[in-house]
Amino acid sequence: MKNGSIKVDYLARVEGEGALLVKVKNKVVTDVKFRIFEPPRFFEAFLRGRSYNEVPDIVARICGICPVAYQMSSVHAIENAFGIQVTGPLRELRRLLYCGEWIESHALHVFMLHAPDFLGYQDVLQMAKDHGDLVKQALELKKVGNDIVNLIGGREIHPINVRVGGFYRLPTKQELATLAERLKWAMEFSVKMVKFTGTLTFPDFERDYEYVALRHQDEYPFNEGRLVSSKGLDISVPEYEAHFAEEHVEHSNALQSICKDSGAYFVGPLARYNLNFDKLTKTAQESARSAKLGKTCNNPFKSIIVRSVETLHACEEALRIIAQYQGPETPAVTIKPRAGTGYGCTEAPRGILYHRYRIDDKGKILDAKIVPPTSQNQKTIEQDLREFVPPRLKLTQEQLTWQCEQAIRNYDPCISCATHFLRLDIQTDET
Template identity: 50%
Template sequence: MSTRRIEVPVLTRVEGEGALYARIEKKQVTDLRLRIFEPPRFFEKFLQGRSWKEVPDIVARICGICPVAYQMSATHAIESAFKATITPEIRALRRLYYCGEWMESHSLHIHLLAAPDFLGYPSAMAMAKDHPDEVKRGMRLQGLGNRILKIFGGRPVNPVGVRVGGFYRAPSRQEARELLELLQSALPNAEALVRWTASLKLPEVSRPAPFVSLRHPEEYPMNEGRLVSSQGLDIGAAEFEHHMVEYQVPHSTALHAHLHGQPYWVGPLARLNNNLDRLPPETATLLHETGIGWPSTNPYHSIIARALEVHLALLEAIHLLKHYRRPQQAYVAIEPRAGIGMAATEAPRGILWHRYELDAQGFVRQARIVPPTSQNQAQMEADMRASILESLDFDDEALRLRLESGIRNYDPCISCSTHFLRLEIERK
């Protein structure tokens, strides 16, 4: 038996410190462990005893890339516990805010993390030398998303403009007009992005598994909807913990999750597969142009799904800004009460579920947060097992690159830091 440990001194563009161990015997994977090492951060614990007013700013620090999702899941859950009613104007503002996060996160992932895999570059910096226009396009789209976050949150990272009940301020009419012009001018970029990702040479694989996402009766889901799956699940957020079960595995500090005892997918590919009939006509036309048979079970099509969602978010933001009327007050009055509230929204990486138990004064007694990465963790392991079987004839370096690119399909947000992926293979 031979054991090979590969540690290549380049950033792998995977967030968090990861290691993959695999044992191959007689062309079968007899053991596989995706080890994720992240220090405990205790967010659920130190939310206990905090006022409901503090929660949105605290949870925004959980992830520097998707703070909006954490804020929205939290505020929705607390409003549910307080039996609060939100106005249509505030709901529209929240959807616009969410569009910004999808644009910035997807654009960053496509151009800086995923595209180098498919074009044969070790990093986005190396890719930029030969593809400067594509990288500039990605930075422009990401910058527009960040601009939306800054308008609502004061800054694009760790924004502080959200409160339970709405926002501390709404954009001025001048801000809305200027933003609308910028977004309209970027539409050709978003269309080109979809066509460009569809032209990439992607591995042809299939990973059948339940796709889980939100689904809204009228819209493409962002921050509202019921939890559905491609296998018939249809539940409200309050039923989440009765169907999705988190569990600890001995080889990783990151939790795994199962749906009815099996791995499942969340994220842009799952959303797209479950909501093809909710796409705006312009995005649906681009989807048809890709020539892919949707729904797709190829995780490498996630990069195209992200590009389609950038286009969708841009269209949605333009629509909301065209009909924008600044509300007299950007929030509704909130009266705390004892209760339990749960909510799920769609982070760029997939479903983000929050549960809060609050006392009569609105102080948090218990908090539970289930992020997308833990939900995808078991499916990532299953994907890596299949990838190894498909790549038994690869040399170690080629296998490492295939496995890293496969993990990046899920855009795992582990601990908001970038380390190395260590690959250890035993062959017998």
């Protein structure tokens, strides 16, 4: 294709509504638009006037795929405003809940949304005809993740057990023990998952990205840490807005984030991995090495291996938490609302999720700001396509369109999140 356009009106195997348009003139990409047409839902607006204790339930509804992430960022931000820190076994239970969401979300994306691209299937059901056992095991893995969320959260979509200060009800040691056996299987299967994804064929594509993720002194990051980047940024969470800005562009109902100093940046599994390899469990590190993944990786297509490595890490971390669990005395610490502003940032399966709330002395929300991972990756996705398309213009329109979709799916975009987003258009001007 010398001139023309690649067009996908309704991008499949992503969460939410988006489209892609790539315009090509004289073998040069002249325009890339990753459109988000998912209708806006105005969460920041209707949070105003609600009580702080309603926030975790309301923000969960931004995303059916990663509600736990929204609940975690919100409770941390509100606790920050009230000057409370949740520690000990309650903090461990929050990490366990997050492990569950990472396992179910990564299993969903790796096997059901992304793997069919690598193997040439339209979807996982087609893939199941040739790879029946693998798909059945993938579903079982997803279920293990969901069962963790079910037990700690009450249900897998929009959990009801998370509150500011902790939980409503604590799981018993026995209930947790029933998860352990299945998690051991899940861990063994995740090792196979890393091996399997390591054998896939990857397009030769690398870029010099600025990765941004949380970094914690002792842990692979879930719920806290400093915000660091591969280009030297190292800030505390409340400094986020001093370094990152949101832009409102015409083709998107999602605001696009940029780093004020350096422009587009990259969040999610690949960013976490590149910035926190040393914090992965030994098994996860070895497994990554055996899949020929270095300590750093700049090929976004290989994010499918990284997600598998993170799944393995999450299974192991979940097992550790369950083995050491000593029930806390109370399900939640006592909350005394006070006026102030609180900041929270946690690692959703798709990357950093930033929340900020201004609250009055009665605990009423005066103002809210939420920056989901997909808005932060939007610009990087568009830049990837600008570089990905030109060397591949010899491909047929159908092949190139599919590969562009695959390049977008590298980011596991969650459009429902981003609007609080996506369609693919590749247009060619025949001249």
